[in-house]
Amino acid sequence: AQSVTQLDSQVPVFEEAPVELRCNYSSSVSVYLFWYVQYPNQGLQLLLKYLSGSTLVKGINGFEAEFNKSQTSFHLRKPSVHISDTAEYFCAVSQNSGNTPLVFGKGTRLSVIA
Amino acid sequence: DGGITQSPKYLFRKEGQNVTLSCEQNLNHDAMYWYRQDPGQGLRLIYYSQIVNDFQKGDIAEGYSVSREKKESFPLTVTSAQKNPTAFYLCASRPPEGAQFFGPGTRLTVL
Numbered sequence: 001a002q003s004v005t006q007l008d009s010q011v012p013v014f015e016e017a018p019v020e021l022r023c024n025y026s027s028s029v030s031v032y033l034f035w036y037v038q039y040p041n042q043g044l045q046l047l048l049k050y051l052s053g054s055t056l057v058k059g060i061n062g063f064e065a066e067f068n069k070s071q072t073s074f075h076l077r078k079p080s081v082h083i084s085d086t087a088e089y090f091c092a093v094s095q096n097s098g099n100t101p102l103v104f105g106k107g108t109r110l111s112v113i114a
Numbered sequence: 115d116g117g118i119t120q121s122p123k124y125l126f127r128k129e130g131q132n133v134t135l136s137c138e139q140n141l142n143h144d145a146m147y148w149y150r151q152d153p154g155q156g157l158r159l160i161y162y163s164q165i166v167n168d169f170q171k172g173d174i175a176e177g178y179s180v181s182r183e184k185k186e187s188f189p190l191t192v193t194s195a196q197k198n199p200t201a202f203y204l205c206a207s208r209p210p211e212g213a214q215f216f217g218p219g220t221r222l223t224v225l
Contacts (some may be wrong), residue, residue: 035211043118044157044215045206047178051211065185067197090156092214099145099208101172 002027002093005038006105013081014113021076021108033074034092034102035065044090050074051096061085086112117141118217120205125222127199129193135190135220137205146188147214150174160203162189170201180199192222 007022025031036044043070048059055067065076073093088109092102118139127133131152139146145164149157150182163182176198182188202221206214 026182032211036216040204041219041221043120043218044206044214046213046215049213097211099210101159101162102214103159104149105121106154 002031002095002103004034004089004091004093004103004105006089006108008108009106010109010111012111012113015083016080018079019077019081019085021091021110022066023076023105024073025072025074025091025093027072027093030096031093032096033067035059035063035064035076035089036092037061037087038088038090038107047076047089068098081110081112081113084112085110104111115171118205118207118215120217120220122220123218125220127222127224129224130194130219132191132193133222135203135205135222137188137190137217138186139188139205139207139215139217140186141207141209141215142185143207143209144185144216145208145210146179146182147206147208148172148178148188148190149204151204151219157204160190177218 003026005024008056013019034049035047048057050057058064088107089106093100121136147162148160161180163169179191205217208214
């Protein structure tokens with residue numbers, strides 16, 4: 001079984017500052033990793049995914065994440081945030097085969113301050 | 115446009131009533147999922163289906179039921195046995211070896 005820990009429930013940051021949202025996972029098998037964003041009262045939108053290949057993954061809206069197998073981490077970063085990045089961010093993991101369900105962390109609320 | 119639709123967007127239920135949440139996808143995905151979201155708890159898996167006419171319980175299946183008679187549809191019934199059904203419900207589908215796509219959600223409130 002897999003599990004995900006998002007280490008910060010809330011992250012406040014000033015506009016145009018860099019941000020890192022932390023995610024650690026545990027799994028006994030090889031995994032796929034994902035970051036999703038959720039705006040109020042909406043579904044989840046995929047930001048980026050790691051399936052295989054390069055450990056540095058670039059996504060939409062200027063976000064990127066790095067898969068670190070030895071530290072079992074998949075932290076999300078953005079060099080300069082905007083007010084519009086204010087949202088809930090979820091890290092998720094699944095085993096790397098088939099259509100097994102994703103397991104989600106509890107989310108990190110990113111608040112960008114003007 | 116390809117995607118996932120959920121209806122209704124808001125749903126109100128009296129205690130003791132069963133209600134059914136609709137989920138339809140035109141992405142031609144075999145796998146579909148139902149999650150429940152509560153504040154501060156992330157997403158918890160209720161049921162999932164990897165193929166038509168087959169489905170499996172997730173972590174919190176008690177008080178819920180599903181059917182998968184068509185590839186495009188995966189309705190969720192919240193029964194009167196679910197003691198605390200007020201939540202935001204999210205449906206998703208997934209291609210093989212890919213990411214899940216989510217619908218817009220249904221917010222269920224018990225009056």
